[in-house]
Amino acid sequence: MLKHVKKQIALIALLAVSANISQAAEPDIPSLNADEGRMGEVRRVVDESEFKVCADPDNMPFSNSKQEGFEDKIAEVLAKDLGRKLSYTYAYNRQGFLRNTLNAMRCDVVMSTTADNDAMRTTKPYYRSGHVFVWRKDSNFNITDWSSPDLRKGFIGVVDHSPATIPMDANNLIGNARPYRIQRDLNLPPSFMIDDLAKGDIDIAIAWGPIGGYFAKQSKVPMVVALIPEYETNNAKGKEFWNISVGVRKKDKERMAMIQGALDRNQDKIIKILDDYGIPHVAVVEGDSLAKSYQKYGASNKTQEAK
Incomplete structure (x- = not known):
């Protein structure tokens, strides 16, 4: 039994070493020493150049x-x-x-x-930026604020617990929501919501402005981007800018x-x-x-x- 446990420990240690070697060999993502900066460990000296x-x-x-x-x-x-x-x-x-x-x-x-x-x-x-509405140009939507009728014509992609969910709830739009994780799944590209919009999986995307604006511009499917009006005076948790x-x-x-x-x-x-x-x-x-x-x-x- 003891011999079996020792073999398991040795295997786990070997896998850990292999994983560290693999990470260090990755050219695009330099690895970090998890112990650097801790008491008794070597700490980087700031180079002012x-x-x-x-x-x-x-x-x-x-x-x-x-x-x-x-x-x-x-x-x-x-x-x-x-x-x-x-x-x-x-x-x-x-x-x-x-x-x-x-x-x-x-x-x-x-x-x-x-x-x-x-x-x-x-x-x-x-x-300074704010959250945006994004939709496919061929949808012919006209969305300027939360009261726009076109917001009720399809599925709305929105990051769960983001500020925009506050005015969505206040305007009875949660039933149209298709929530996305607030912390991105690293198996998905940062463009995942706009990709879903381009594919037609959702009809409108609500995103932080830099994300929505950039990926809408990169999309092969023509998109329209509109800044969402500030909502903070209605509810501080709904701050958009x-x-x-x-x-x-x-x-x-x-x-x-x-x-x-x-x-x-x-x-x-x-x-x-x-x-x-x-x-x-x-x-x-x-x-x-x-x-x-x-x-x-x-x-x-x-x-x-x-x-």
Whole structure:
């Protein structure tokens, strides 16, 4: 019996080693040492000649390991402005992302977070986006707000527990909903909801603006994208628009000031990148946060065809 147990332990250890070797050999997704940064372990020393970004290796349109995302392009602009070498540490942006990247000193910059994220020191917002309605152009829908009759003509894809579910419920649209997981199944591409829309599995998609706008623009099936009107004054949990900032560690005041300067100097380039990727955006609302939930916004409801 003891001999059998020892064989099982040896087999498990062998499989674990093999898995680690396989992960380390993966060229597109550099592996992370799970012990790096823990007490008694070797810790990375920040190299001030680097602009080292914490990023997801498979999260278009934001970033990927080939540096094809719009955040990758914005990072290139900032690094060039600052005269620093751009480099990355990759980890899937899920639970523990900050703990295992920024706070473990494996990298120094998070390219996008909400401006009021108290887990990091954040820059002034460099863009603002909201949730969007997306539909196939050949549907001939005309959707401008939650009261639009065309919203009731088919299945609506929506991320479960996302802010948009609040006005959906208030407008008796939950019966039309086809929910998607709030944490993406990594076996599916980031475009999965818009892919389902293109196939006709759903008739309307409700998505965070950068995701809906980018994948609608990439789709071979012509799509229409419309920003959803702000709902925060009706219900704070239904907030649709968010200011987006760059984040660093709380203690990194000098790094923050340096990045802020680069953002200020390159705002025109950043807006062009957003437009090139089909990212819907509106004017930044100064001082916006969920805590100020009943502030009224002047952002207009814009509709655009994804070309």
